[in-house]
Amino acid sequence: MNVPLLDLKPQLDELREEIIEKVIEVIDSTRYIQGPEVDALEAEVADYCGGAHAIGVSSGTDALLVALMALDIGPGDQVLTTPFSFFATMGVILRLGARPVFADIDPVSFNIDPNQLEIALAQDRDRRIKAVIPVHLYGQCAEMTKIVSLCEHYRVPLVEDAAQAIGAEVPFSRPGSSPAWRRAGTLGIAGCFSFFPSKNLGGIGDGGMVISQDPDMAAKIRLLRNHGAYPKYYHALVGGNFRLDPIQAAVLRVKLPQLDVWHAQRRENAHRYDELFTASGLLGNGRISLPRAVFADQAAKQTKEVNYHIYNQYVIRVQERDAMRIWLQDSGVTTEIYYPLGLHQQQCLQPISSSVPMPHTEQAALETLALPIFPGLTEEMQHHVVQTIQAFYG
Ligand SMILES: *Cc1c(COP(=O)(O)O)cnc(C)c1O
Numbered sequence: 001m002n003v004p005l006l007d008l009k010p011q012l013d014e015l016r017e018e019i020i021e022k023v024i025e026v027i028d029s030t031r032y033i034q035g036p037e038v039d040a041l042e043a044e045v046a047d048y049c050g051g052a053h054a055i056g057v058s059s060g061t062d063a064l065l066v067a068l069m070a071l072d073i074g075p076g077d078q079v080l081t082t083p084f085s086f087f088a089t090m091g092v093i094l095r096l097g098a099r100p101v102f103a104d105i106d107p108v109s110f111n112i113d114p115n116q117l118e119i120a121l122a123q124d125r126d127r128r129i130k131a132v133i134p135v136h137l138y139g140q141c142a143e144m145t146k147i148v149s150l151c152e153h154y155r156v157p158l159v160e161d162a163a164q165a166i167g168a169e170v171p172f173s174r175p176g177s178s179p180a181w182r183r184a185g186t187l188g189i190a191g192c193f194s195f196f197p198s199k200n201l202g203g204i205g206d207g208g209m210v211i212s213q214d215p216d217m218a219a220k221i222r223l224l225r226n227h228g229a230y231p232k233y234y235h236a237l238v239g240g241n242f243r244l245d246p247i248q249a250a251v252l253r254v255k256l257p258q259l260d261v262w263h264a265q266r267r268e269n270a271h272r273y274d275e276l277f278t279a280s281g282l283l284g285n286g287r288i289s290l291p292r293a294v295f296a297d298q299a300a301k302q303t304k305e306v307n308y309h310i311y312n313q314y315v316i317r318v319q320e321r322d323a324m325r326i327w328l329q330d331s332g333v334t335t336e337i338y339y340p341l342g343l344h345q346q347q348c349l350q351p352i353s354s355s356v357p358m359p360h361t362e363q364a365a366l367e368t369l370a371l372p373i374f375p376g377l378t379e380e381m382q383h384h385v386v387q388t389i390q391a392f393y394g
Contacts, residue, residue: 010376051211053218056244060194158188
């Protein structure tokens with residue numbers, strides 16, 4: 001049996017006619033730059049996330065880049081982030097001439113460890129850290145109550161890399177107030193999303209969005225997205241071409257109303273893996289461990305369904321990861337490693353890297369394995385995945 005890591009076909013089949021109709025509408029409108037589809041998607045994503053302002057951009061990477069540009073990050077500055085993320089999180093920092101500094105992850109959630117974050121901020125005596133970028137890895141939010149409180153205490157702007165986590169919810173509270181669920185991207189000065197096709201909300205090409213609760217920040221990002229021009233042909237700022245394609249916006253608008261259903265399907269698949277692995281007897285002897293949804297217990301107390309995890313990836317830890325991956329591939333099961341190397345270990349960083357060890361990240365890079373989790377994955381396929389893993393151990 002073949003089990004792909006990701007099959008976009010089931011999702012496409014649900015909406016194919018509507019998508020094609022909308023794409024043709026954009027083509028026939030002859031409005032190929034910006035326009036009503038982009039404006040409408042911005043309003044809908046702002047509404048979905050609970051963000052005040054949303055600015056469509058060309059990719060998740062450009063969302064991060066333009067957010068840092070709006071904060072005037074540049075040479076001499078440092079940006080504090082997690083070493084366990086997709087390269088773009090660090091790439092944008094380097095491209096602006098700034099230096100990434102890292103706080104290691106929590107080995108349970110794979111997200112930045114607030115205690116490590118605190119140590120890094122406290123050590124920054126000459127205040128060179130000009131932004132903090134937590135990443136909501138695999139679709140689960142970082143510990144935002146602590147992170148927001150630290151960023152406020154040290155007065156460092158917070159930019160969320162929510163590329164894998166659109167719609168993910170996190171219990172958030174300020175001192176003295178009771179926690180409320182907030183959506184990823186709404187807790188800092190900017191939240192960055194990606195519409196790369198493999199994300200939970202994916203286009204038919206590249207796309208991204210920045211949301212912000214701050215009107216001045218939003219206005220600046222809006223200018224930077226289009227060369228910093230205001231009015232047209234007058235440039236107080238140097239921006240770029242970071243515009244979102246209206247064809248992508250039109251497709252995403254068809255998909256957005258289905259997003260919570262797809263999130264729920266991914267959670268259902270995750271539950272099924274949890275049950276199958278528990279029944280398999282493979283757990284508890286240190287060979288395999290399953291992903292922990294750290295906010296699930298709190299979510300279970302709610303009357304409505306909460307996106308406590310959107311499972312963009314379902315990532316297990318395996319001692320004999322590389323051998324297991326080959327074994328699975330030989331049985332038709334495609335998996336992926338997110339990520340095989342910490343950002344702090346990347347070669348492009350070596351001339352400037354301070355070579356501070358990041359033990360939890362380095363271990364995660366050796367042990368993590370993402371299993372297929374997409375909506376449309378069948379029960380049979382999941383049985384096949386778990387049985388193949390059982391067979392690996394004989
Ligand atoms: C996908 C991703 C990005 C980049 O998004 P693109 O749309 O591919 O440019 C950035 N950060 C993280 C964590 C991602 O997963």
